[in-house]
Amino acid sequence: MTTTLANNLVHAFEVYRPDGDRLSALNDANNSYGHGEGAVGYAWAEGVPVFEHGDEGHTTLAIPSLREQECRGVIALHCRESEGLCGAFEVWRRNERGELGIDKGWYPGLQRLEQVSRYIKFPRRAGLPGRVWDDRFPRVLGGLEDSKNFVRVAAARSERLGSALGVPFMGKPPELDAVLLMLNTRERPIARAMEVWSRDLATGQLKIVSADYGPHAELAAESRRLTLRLGEGIAGHVYRDLVPWSTSDLLGFEFPRGERFANAGLTSGLGFPVFIGADLVACVNLYL
Structure with a gap:
């Protein structure tokens, strides 16, 4: 499934997950890459972010999530240069x-x-x-x-x-x-809000450890107080399943702060896991 965006350097994004010996786009098994194929497959093979530059100012950034040597998914950000977007x-x-x-x-x-x-x-x-x-x-x-x-x-x-x-x-x-x-x-951010989530070992709940919300003060205030359990919100799904997640329905998916996202004009978000060896240490959320 490709999520499209308006008036952003990132005009679309896709989430790829393991599917046998390939990586397939979320909800679109026909969109898949093997090891070393395209930007997605090359990011899988290299284990680091990869750029693929196309025609007319188009660039794809593929961001892998590897648990030791196992690829748990790749985020593909499809970008394009446009006047006024920096x-x-x-x-x-x-x-x-x-x-x-x-x-x-x-x-x-x-x-x-x-x-x-x-x-x-x-x-x-x-x-x-x-x-x-x-x-x-x-x-x-x-x-x-x-x-x-x-x-x-x-x-x-x-x-x-x-x-x-x-x-x-x-x-x-x-x-x-x-x-x-x-x-x-400041004026035209790639991500209008960004969060890093981690698990509290004492409670087992997830909490934000660093974030930026730009001018959206109400969203910032509610988010910084929030804790999540496994399976709640984007971060809870990432921690539960150990794979990237995305949604184009923040209002419903990010309860109870969904209305704050709606008031800020935000509808789409994605999250990807960050591993150190076999350990999931954090989830990075981008709201575009």
Whole structure:
């Protein structure tokens, strides 16, 4: 099933799950990829996010979720450049000196950020990529224009960046292979809300550990108080089934805060699991 969006760099997204020896799109078994086929299959094979650039400014970003060597699913974000739409996706990988350097990136409308990023390296714990590396845990960071944790703060101010998401991807053995960053502008964010969920070992319930909701204060207030059980909301489904999930009905799917999503004009969301080895450590939710 392909979910389409309007007025967003991501104009459509798909969730792929294991189906025998292939990955099939949710609710569409005819849309499938084998190991190494297309961006989806290549992300499965490589275990890190993969870009596929097409014609007329179209780009697909495939984001895999691997539990040890088992692929539990791939999220495909279909993007296109359009006037007035800005944002960035970056893949940072370790170099021969043990630092994170830019490996691949896509920066529509953010040329200054692209230029600066070519020359920056992140040691462990430095900046958002280095912190995600050290923690081996995803993180949402808001207020980039004033954040001490965002090294490229001058570029953030000039490009009017608002928030960022960092996600680790582990190699074999479970050492860091790559960090994915998604960078949102204030006016036209790629994801209008982002959350990282984790399980409280004492209660077994899920709670938000970092998030950004942009201007949606009522949604932020209710969400930060919320806890979920397995099978509740996107995060509860991801934790229960250990696969990515998506919905185009946040009003009904994200009870009891569905009305807050509706009031914010949000109808679609997706979530994907983040594994360290065999352990599910977090779920990342994007509301587009």
